[in-house]
Amino acid sequence: MSLLQKICLVYVAVLLAAASLNYIPGLTDAEGLAFGIFALDIFDDALHVASALWALFAALWSKQSARFFLIVFGALYLGDGVFGFFTGYGYLDLGIFTNASAGLSFTFLRLAANVPHLLLGGVALWAGLKLDRA
Template sequence: MTSMQKLCLVYFVVLMIAASLNYIPGLTNEDGLAFGIFALDIYDDALHVASALWALIAGLLSHRAARTFMILFGIAYLGDGVFGFFTGYGYLDLGIFTNASAGLDFSLGRVLANVPHLALGALAVWAGFTNIGRRV
């Protein structure tokens, strides 16, 4: 198993944790905000589970499948994080299509809500394009 495949398995775990945040007692406040910062709905949960399963399958299949996952997932999540800063909503959960733009904002809440997508996306793009762990 290559480093790229192992990284996909790490992404599987991270994304499943993200999908479970709403269901762990004490992590959401009375307004339903995870950590008191952002709301996750059924669409976010479904997106995280689907992404996690994609990561798992890619990681178990092959280095090439893992690399493809990293590149495509990375671009999608990185873009979603950028849209989050500019509009307050992402496109992966269809938020930009169902909500009016909240405008560009670098408040702490907006940063904390979007940094996970930016970080996961950037790491995945970097790993995919540098082809870490490739077999020679």
């Protein structure tokens, strides 16, 4: 198994963990906010599970599939995080289509909601483009 395939398996675990946040007692507050910071709905959960399944398929299929996943997933999630800073909503869960823009903000809540997508996307894109090229 190549390094890229192993990285995809890490993404499977991280994405499934993200999808499970709403279902672990004590991680959401009375308003349904995970860690008291952001709300995850069924669209977010479905997106995380679908992404995890895609990562699993890519990891098990081939090194080329893993690279494709990391590049495409990375670009999509990185872009979603950037949109989150500029509008308050991402496009992957259709938030920019269902909510009015909240404008550019670098508040703690906006950082907490978007930095995970920036990190997941940025690392995936970098790994897909730069690692295990031999």
